[in-house]
Amino acid sequence: MQRLGYPARTIVVFAALLALAVHWFVQPFGKEWIWLSTVGILIVATALVGWRTRRLSHARTQSAPILRALGAATVDIPLSLRTRMPLVLVTGDALASLFDHGAAEPRLVFIGDGAIWLRVDRPQSLPEVALAMRQWRDGQPPDGVVLSVAPALHADEDALAQRLRVARQALADASRIVGARLPGYVAVYQRMTRLTPRDADLGRQWKSVSASAPLIDAHRIEAVIRRAENDSRRDPDARYAAVHAAALASIVGWTQRVVFGTLTDPRQPATPWALYGAGWIDCGPASDAGKPWEQDVQRHTRIAPASVDATPAPWPLPQPLIEAMPRRTAMSPRVAAFAHAVGMMALAAGAAFLGSGRHNAELLDRIHANLDRYALIAADHDDARRDALRSLVADRDELDRYARTGVPLRLSFGLYHGSQLLPALNAAIASYQPPPPPPAVVTLDSMSLFDSGKAKLKPGSTRALVEAVEMIKAHPGKRILIAGHTDDSGDARSNLTLSNARAAALRDWLIEATGIPATQFAVQGYGDTRPIAGNDTSEGRARNRRVEITLVPDTADHTN
Structure with missing residues (x-):
């Protein structure tokens, strides 16, 4: 009776499966190598099994007469x-x-x-x-x-x-x-x-x-x-x-x-x-x-x-x-094979611990870097802060998912410490304050409200103020800035006086129309100092002759 001997092919297959399991679930070398390494492992294992099979088959064929003679003797x-x-x-x-x-x-x-x-x-x-x-x-x-x-x-x-x-x-x-x-x-x-x-x-x-x-x-x-x-x-x-x-x-x-x-x-x-x-x-x-x-x-x-x-x-x-x-x-070949299998499992465990330690270090380094980046961005750079905030939210969601569904193998083996960073992430996310919204502005054509060179509202001009009234009523409690502007025709001092008078006339009408206290209004005349178009054309001068009504949010309203 011929015994089986050392199960070399079984050990090769076991080693290949063990290597693939560690490589796919723990990823000790990173995701970028996973497919290349998988193909390499499969090629090497297949080549070894094929070589071993051919070698044993050839050895048995060449030694068949000797084996028969041995069996008989x-x-x-x-x-x-x-x-x-x-x-x-x-x-x-x-x-x-x-x-x-x-x-x-x-x-x-x-x-x-x-x-x-x-x-x-x-x-x-x-x-x-x-x-x-x-x-x-x-x-x-x-x-x-x-x-x-x-x-x-x-x-x-x-x-x-x-x-x-x-x-x-x-x-x-x-x-x-x-x-x-x-x-x-x-x-x-x-x-x-x-x-x-x-x-x-x-x-x-x-x-x-x-x-x-x-x-x-x-x-x-x-x-x-x-x-x-x-x-x-x-x-x-x-x-x-x-x-x-x-x-x-x-x-x-x-x-x-x-x-x-x-x-x-x-x-x-x-x-x-x-x-x-x-x-x-x-x-x-x-x-x-x-x-x-x-x-x-x-x-x-x-x-x-x-x-x-x-x-x-x-x-x-x-x-x-x-x-x-x-x-x-x-030594029994099965005992030797078992010892080799245990040794391979020990090597796989070592690779798993090394890979898990590496992935945990990368996770902690990434989260700490995102926290530091967010902390260093000034409050007036809101776009950059929002981008950094998105990274923190993604980190927080990742750690929260691990807490709810379990830590993946590539981060486990007792080496995971990501839960310790959840409080810091939540605190950083909660500390974000958006910048105050831009003031609401209604721009009115001065010529539709006033006659040329005059600061008294024309009859029927109130229809052009309906939008401004609706905006003010929709935001009660907001401070209201009324600014008057002119083109550069005429004397600059006269233009400044005219723009201020027109802003005051519009304020008085709004107080009467809305019942808002005068203390919530501010009036400012700029004359021709803030053009929004060129004064060298009639169209540009028409755009520069305007009255702007701006709702300014209070700082207290924003922080609350």
Whole structure:
């Protein structure tokens, strides 16, 4: 039974929905970015989900034979146990000799020695297989990758180095895809001598070094050689042991220069292998003087090694290499996904608080600025005061709406303090006093009321005063200013006297006609000093000959 593994697509969708909710309801970056950010979030989420879907589908397709073989091989292993058993991917040379064991069809899985060994014929398939194994093992990646190196299968060191660089890139890609560093191991299969030990099992014993950390240094490698030399002194089959120890020292040095150098060279573009172990065994394909290791021996000793026959299959898997394999702390993918979801919610909450704090600061700054602007405008600039007053009324209505219907999310989270400004807004609005209205004015043509040069009302002229009487009666209590004006014909002093006399005559008639006390009237003659048109035309002079009746509101009436 295959478990679900880490729900990466679900987490991506959850993160996208969470980001959209915060962005739309809290608007931490402002309204101007809302649509652009929404499109960006949707594009990124869709791309990630699509990429993940294609990657999983490709991994399952590429790994379908391995998954079937795993299912058949582990059918009797409890599900909880198989996730704890070390699972090692084996790639490189001579995999048929390691896995098939005389079977009619290629074997992809071998279970033994407390581990699951998985065959990967092409190093380029390591990323897909590693991803499929992480799904199969309930989110746990493979425990390591063993690179099988059989030098005798390569024509020269350059051809081998090219294969090693491919394996290096494949392991880097696999580690990146599964999100964990995969420990790397090197197993060298090489016939080191033509001699046959008395105990056939001696030729199938690994000389290895491994650790729970990526540490393959010169001291550890030398320890392998020293142990082989010490064993040769105690071995009853001394001749084989001595030749084997000398050959081992040579193949180990060659491995360090050629294999380790290619896999760990920092000048190469791919991530260096994290080497956790290496092993050598006197077992492998047929070899002769034209193979890479033998050529290296000739360069250093001037002696051509003899040809050797291939070791009959099966060849042993490098079990000693993985005995010190680091063990990962197992965590359920659902638990990890839940922890990630909680972390995302914490980030969303942080963004919401930051956005709410920013919006509240902007709200308070705006209202304070509107209050200050209104307070600085002089009372005689009524247009500017009315404009500022409209802003205050809009602010007051906004805060009042929040008080009645609730504070929006972008201002809430306990950071809203707008209600504290309502009293100040109401006080500023109530303090506004409109300017006094302009006085009501009735302008009468002097020639329709008086004869030329006269200050006595003509008979029948009262009909022209009906509008003035109605205006005065409609505003009882108002002071009445009667001003007389003339054109510039004649003497200026005479014109001033005439205009004042005509205003007085009109006052006397209005007192008699309306019964208004004389104390409410004021009379003023201006002569020709306040023309409203040019005196160089008859039409202009006619307009300048006038009497104006003005109702002046009292200041007390305005303030009340």
